[in-house]
Amino acid sequence: MFRDSVRGLLERVCSAEVVRGLWQTESGRSSEMWSAIAELGLLGLMVPESAGGLGMNEVDLVLPLIETGRAALPGPIVECAAVAVPMLRDLGDAGVIDRWLPAVAGGAAILSVGHGANAFVADAHIADLLLLPHGDELHAVPRGAATLTRQPTNDRGRHLYRADWTPGAATRVCDGARGRALWSDAFDRGAFGGAAQLLGVAQQLVDIAVRYAAQREQFGKPIGSFQAIKHLLANVQVKIEFAKPLLYRAANSLGHARNTRSVDVSQAKATAGEAAAAAARTSLQVHGAIGYTWECDLQIWMKRAWSLDLAWGSAAWHRARIADAVIDGAAPARSFGFEPR
Numbered sequence: 001m002f003r004d005s006v007r008g009l010l011e012r013v014c015s016a017e018v019v020r021g022l023w024q025t026e027s028g029r030s031s032e033m034w035s036a037i038a039e040l041g042l043l044g045l046m047v048p049e050s051a052g053g054l055g056m057n058e059v060d061l062v063l064p065l066i067e068t069g070r071a072a073l074p075g076p077i078v079e080c081a082a083v084a085v086p087m088l089r090d091l092g093d094a095g096v097i098d099r100w101l102p103a104v105a106g107g108a109a110i111l112s113v114g115h116g117a118n119a120f121v122a123d124a125h126i127a128d129l130l131l132l133p134h135g136d137e138l139h140a141v142p143r144g145a146a147t148l149t150r151q152p153t154n155d156r157g158r159h160l161y162r163a164d165w166t167p168g169a170a171t172r173v174c175d176g177a178r179g180r181a182l183w184s185d186a187f188d189r190g191a192f193g194g195a196a197q198l199l200g201v202a203q204q205l206v207d208i209a210v211r212y213a214a215q216r217e218q219f220g221k222p223i224g225s226f227q228a229i230k231h232l233l234a235n236v237q238v239k240i241e242f243a244k245p246l247l248y249r250a251a252n253s254l255g256h257a258r259n260t261r262s263v264d265v266s267q268a269k270a271t272a273g274e275a276a277a278a279a280a281r282t283s284l285q286v287h288g289a290i291g292y293t294w295e296c297d298l299q300i301w302m303k304r305a306w307s308l309d310l311a312w313g314s315a316a317w318h319r320a321r322i323a324d325a326v327i328d329g330a331a332p333a334r335s336f337g338f339e340p341r
Contacts (some may be wrong), residue, residue, distance in 0.1 A: 002041075003063035009040055010071035012035055016297040022074055023156045029075055029126050037077070038107025050102040057255035058082070058189070062196050062247060069200025069308070072300050074157045076112045076123035079195030080104065083186050084111035084131055087138075090182060091174055096140065100129060120160035121311040124148050131186075138174040138182055141165050141336055155307040157300065180220040181270045188265045190312040195272040197266070199247060201305045202240050202272070205279035208298060209233060223286070231300050232282050239275035247272050263325045263333040266318035273315035276305035 013033050019100040037043060045061050047053020054060075061082060068077050085104060088111075091177055103109035110128035114120075118217060124130055125148055128139045146165040153160055165171075167222040174182060208234060213224030222255050223229050250268035253261035292296050325333035 002060075003067060004073070004287050005040060006037075006042060006064045006334065007070070009036060010067060014071040016072075016300060019072055019074060019157060019300055020297075027126055027152075028156070028159055029123070033073075034061040034075060036106045036141055037073075038105065042077070043081050043085075043107060044101075044105025045315065046081060047101045047105040048089055048097070050234070051089075051097055051105065053085075053101065053105045058192060059255040062251040065196035066200040066203075068262070069197030070204045072157055072201070072204070072304050076110065076127065078190060078218040079097075079112045080110055080127075080198065081120050082193035083113045083189045084129075086189060087113070087131060087182055087186050090185065093137070093173060096173060103128075113186060113190070114163055115187060115190065115312075116184065117190075118311060119162075120151050121148075121163050122161075122311075124161035124163055125150070125159060130163060130165075132163060132165065133183055134172075135180040136175055136177075137167065137172050138173040138179050139165075139167055140173050141171050145171070153307065155303040158306060158307050159285055176298045177274065182260075188262055191253060191265050191269045191318065192247075194312045195243075195247050195250065195268040197310050198237060198269075198272040198276040198305065199240060199243055200275040201280040201301050201308065202236070202243075203217060205276070205283040205298070205301045206233060206236055208301070209279075209283040210260055212215050213286055227266070229286060232285065236275065236282050237281045239278050241273070243268070243271040243275045259332045260334055262331050263322055266313075266321045266325075269313060270315040270322070273309040273318075280305045 013036050020028060022102065041054055042064055043054035045056050049055040065078070065082065068142040083103065089101060100109055100111065104111060109128045110126055111129050111131065112121055112123050114130060114132040116133055121130060128147060130143060132139045132141050140246055146163045148163055149159040151160045151162060210224065213229050214222050216223050247268040253264040283298055284302065287296065287298055290296055324330040
């Protein structure tokens with residue numbers, strides 16, 4: 001029911017026309033849209049109840065995150081709600097929690113995260129607080145304390161920045177083994193969030209292609225009636241359906257802190273990335289030449305598929321991590337009765 005509520009809201013406030021309109025604004029973001037998803041409870045879903053949130057976990061977050069991908073939601077929903085919020089929650093610093101998490105849940109503050117796996121910080125220009133690494137240290141850096149440099153991207157819906165700042169005792173909130181653990185969990189949560197959005201993107205691309213194939217006629221018939229088109233789209237849908245249980249398993253592993261969570265997340269990110277890439281390629285093929293034009297909305301989700309595939313580790317990187325776990329025993333990797341020796 002919550003998933004359906006998120007979908008309904010995003011269909012109203014985050015249509016393709018709205019997304020295109022935001023491309024023409026200075027920030028590329030809508031404070032009204034962010035407030036609306038906060039009011040629904042999405043931003044505070046993983047915020048502890050004591051801090052004004054819902055006190056839930058990744059199992060509850062996974063379906064709404066898929067919907068944000070389906071809508072190509074502009075903004076750092078993964079970085080803020082899926083990564084930064086549990087990072088500050090797990091930090092356990094009452095002062096930091098009381099200062100930031102109620103504000104995030106209410107939509108009054110935005111958090112974003114830098115990580116060694118990502119060269120740049122998403123939406124740093126609108127974030128009130130940046131969580132940035134310095135070795136094993138975790139630093140909480142106000143936006144005004146960092147020099148931000150906008151980076152060129154192929155996806156106008158994702159704004160990436162290089163953040164230059166001076167680490168110091170005033171911004172350091174954690175270091176050592178605790179810092180390493182927080183950054184490790186942050187990476188897995190970021191990859192999980194990216195995988196969820198990729199599945200939403202992939203499904204939207206298939207849905208767009210199916211609608212177009214039902215309308216576009218050739219030889220007096222809708223092209224969707226041709227077996228070749230049906231097979232192309234069916235093959236992508238199979239990839240999406242295959243990726244879903246892997247994503248749900250990753251959500252469960254993260255939500256319950258299972259020791260296989262890193263491998264489970266990598267399986268989800270790799271398969272979701274491949275499904276989204278196939279959906280982008282196939283949808284463009286179904287559209288033909290019109291799919292290459294600026295006026296066609298297909299580009300919104302194709303570019304999002306490509307950009308999300310590279311964020312928080314590419315499909316190739318995650319497959320290599322799975323191989324390290326399964327072949328070299330670098331991490332716990334149990335699945336359906338299989339356990340490497």
